[in-house]
Amino acid sequence: xxxxxxxxxxxxxxxxxxxxxxxxxxxxxxxxxxxxxxxxxxxxxxxxxxxxxxxxxxxxxxxxxxxxxxxxxxxxxxxxxxxxxxxxxxxxxxxxxxxxxxxxxxxxxxxxxxxxxxxxxxxxxxxxxxxxxxxxxxxxxxxxxxxxxxxxxxxxxxxxxxxxxxxxxxxxxxxxxxxxxxxxxxxxxxxxxxxxxxxxxxxxxxxxxxxxxxxxxxxxxxxxxxxxxxxxxxxxxxxxxxxxxxxxxxx
Amino acid sequence: xxxxxxxxxxxxxxxxxxxxxxxxxxxxxxxxxxxxxxxxxxxxxxxxxxxxxxxxxxxxxxxxxxxxxxxxxxxxxxxxxxxxxxxxxxxxxxxxxxxxxxxxxxxxxxxxxxxxxxxxxxxxxxxxxxxxxxxxxxxxxxxxxxxxxxxxxxxxxxxxxxxxxxxxxxxxxxxxxxxxxxxxxxxxxxxxxxxxxxxxxxxxxxxxxxxxxxxxxxxxxxxxxxxxxxxxxxxxxxxxxxxxxxxxxxxxxxxxxxxxxxxxxxxxxxxxxxxxxxxxxxxxxxxxxxxxx
Numbered sequence: 120x121x122x123x124x125x126x127x128x129x130x131x132x133x134x135x136x137x138x139x140x141x142x143x144x145x146x147x148x149x150x151x152x153x154x155x156x157x158x159x160x161x162x163x164x165x166x167x168x169x170x171x172x173x174x175x176x177x178x179x180x181x182x183x184x185x186x187x188x189x190x191x192x193x194x195x196x197x198x199x200x201x202x203x204x205x206x207x208x209x210x211x212x213x214x215x216x217x218x219x220x221x222x223x224x225x226x227x228x229x230x231x232x233x234x235x236x237x238x239x240x241x242x243x244x245x246x247x248x249x250x251x252x253x254x255x256x257x258x259x260x261x262x263x264x265x266x267x268x269x270x271x272x273x274x275x276x277x278x279x280x281x282x283x284x285x286x287x288x289x290x291x292x293x294x295x296x297x298x299x300x301x302x303x304x305x306x307x308x309x310x311x312x313x314x315x316x317x318x319x320x321x322x323x324x325x326x327x328x329x330x331x332x333x334x335x336x337x338x339x340x341x342x343x344x345x346x347x348x349x350x351x352x353x354x355x356x357x358x359x360x361x362x363x364x365x366x367x368x369x370x
Numbered sequence: 371x372x373x374x375x376x377x378x379x380x381x382x383x384x385x386x387x388x389x390x391x392x393x394x395x396x397x398x399x400x401x402x403x404x405x406x407x408x409x410x411x412x413x414x415x416x417x418x419x420x421x422x423x424x425x426x427x428x429x430x431x432x433x434x435x436x437x438x439x440x441x442x443x444x445x446x447x448x449x450x451x452x453x454x455x456x457x458x459x460x461x462x463x464x465x466x467x468x469x470x471x472x473x474x475x476x477x478x479x480x481x482x483x484x485x486x487x488x489x490x491x492x493x494x495x496x497x498x499x500x501x502x503x504x505x506x507x508x509x510x511x512x513x514x515x516x517x518x519x520x521x522x523x524x525x526x527x528x529x530x531x532x533x534x535x536x537x538x539x540x541x542x543x544x545x546x547x548x549x550x551x552x553x554x555x556x557x558x559x560x561x562x563x564x565x566x567x568x569x570x571x572x573x574x575x576x577x578x579x580x581x582x583x584x585x586x587x588x589x590x591x592x593x594x595x596x597x598x599x600x601x602x603x604x605x606x607x608x609x610x611x612x613x614x615x616x617x618x619x620x621x622x623x624x625x626x627x628x629x630x631x632x633x634x635x636x637x638x639x640x641x642x643x644x645x646x647x648x649x650x651x652x653x654x655x656x657x658x659x660x661x662x663x
Contacts, residue, residue: 187571236429256429
């Protein structure tokens with residue numbers, strides 16, 4: 120059913136800390152590994168060992184440079200996957216009912232046996248969170264590892280999305296945004312996280328914690344703050360070094 | 371957006387087919403018997419051929435019937451439903467006209483309205499997408515409907531009416547471009563807005579998530595169209611609107627005049643429809659640092 124639920128009991132989602140992410144792509148790889156081997160069609164690759172490899176991924180990391188005037192540039196690694204929007208345009212455009220948003224936890228999923236692979240949902244998503252698998256001809260997207268988070272066959276510490284479980288920097292967090300006291304709600308509030316690309320009106324559940332402001336280093340126009348320590352002229356050398364210095368300069 | 375031939379052929383041909391059906395079921399031209407059969411045969415070939423062509427780009431076309439189920443929210447589903455309804459109702463009108471020489475005016479009017487609704491639904495598949503600002507404007511449905519009316523009138527041999535619709539179509543096409551060129555930036559279409567990092571400074575892509583292509587880039591970051599956009603716009607306006615309209619207004623009405631006008635209009639229609647896709651910017655490309663002002 121492509122009509123969106125009015126509200127969902129839970130709003131499960133991720134908090135992604137852009138201040139911490141180091142862009143190692145471990146989440147990308149673990150996502151691909153888990154989701155190619157478990158729920159739904161595998162995430163295929165084409166020409167995987169050839170000159171032009173392409174493949175289906177549910178999570179991708181862009182790396183941006185952000186530069187304010189008269190400040191040093193800063194690097195921001197930006198992991199991007201489905202944000203499980205409350206007003207998900209990808210769901211309502213689906214002609215077959217394959218795309219749906221669950222009323223119980225808000226996860227946006229694709230029923231692959233109903234998907235005709237028309238690609239319209241991928242067009243409707245502003246975030247590039249959906250990719251049509253070239254081999255299976257069905258739409259693939261982040262499931263928030265629905266087959267892990269409720270999976271009682273896994274040890275309890277593994278019952279979170281693969282990307283969160285694997286992040287070595289602890290930049291990714293999983294929780295319930297419907298609960299104002301959950302881990303993700305609290306950190307989003309403290310860090311002033313805002314909905315991504317709000318202009319699109321999708322009301323995303325996932326939040327990005329913005330990079331913390333950098334300490335404003337006073338440089339007096341001289342970028343290299345270590346240079347005073349490297350300045351040899353400040354204390355002229357004595358003894359053997361002093362002689363060497365003079366001899367070398369005389370040559 | 372990637373200009374997939376199946377979708378260009380589908381929207382262009384089914385638009386012409388439903389246009390012709392609209393005029394035929396309104397009694398334009400006033401035909402019966404074999405002539406009526408020929409006209410309806412042409413209309414159905416175009417409309418159904420276009421619809422079949424649209425299934426070629428599907429990943430799993432064997433499940434296409436499921437696409438009729440979600441008409442409550444999906445314009446694509448509505449389009450399927452209304453196309454089938456229009457074909458059934460106009461079919462009843464055509465059968466009674468061709469085989470029993472009976473004209474059912476009320477059925478005809480319903481068939482014409484359903485045909486136009488079907489084209490409107492097609493246009494809304496594109497017009498609804500906030501992610502493609504160039505399409506997300508009221509002129510998109512206007513453009514599709516005017517192409518249908520102009521092409522339909524032309525095929526229905528209502529030559530003066532076709533000329534009139536072509537002139538209006540030309541104006542609508544110009545407006546669509548003028549609006550369209552501003553839409554991306556009206557919608558805050560910058561890499562800073564997309565990433566939410568604008569408060570920290572100017573943003574540029576330092577490293578792409580992948581070294582090669584991917585589905586998103588192939589499907590939504592097509593760039594060849596914009597390179598030749600100006601030339602193709604001139605071709606579209608000249609061939610879809612100005613030249614056939616002038617010909618129809620100046621030359622004596624004949625099969626030859628109509629034939630030449632149809633060929634000219636088809637060239638303009640396909641150029642315009644190719645450009646409609648190729649020129650359209652998808653906001654996901656902003657994350658890849660494309661579409662700079």
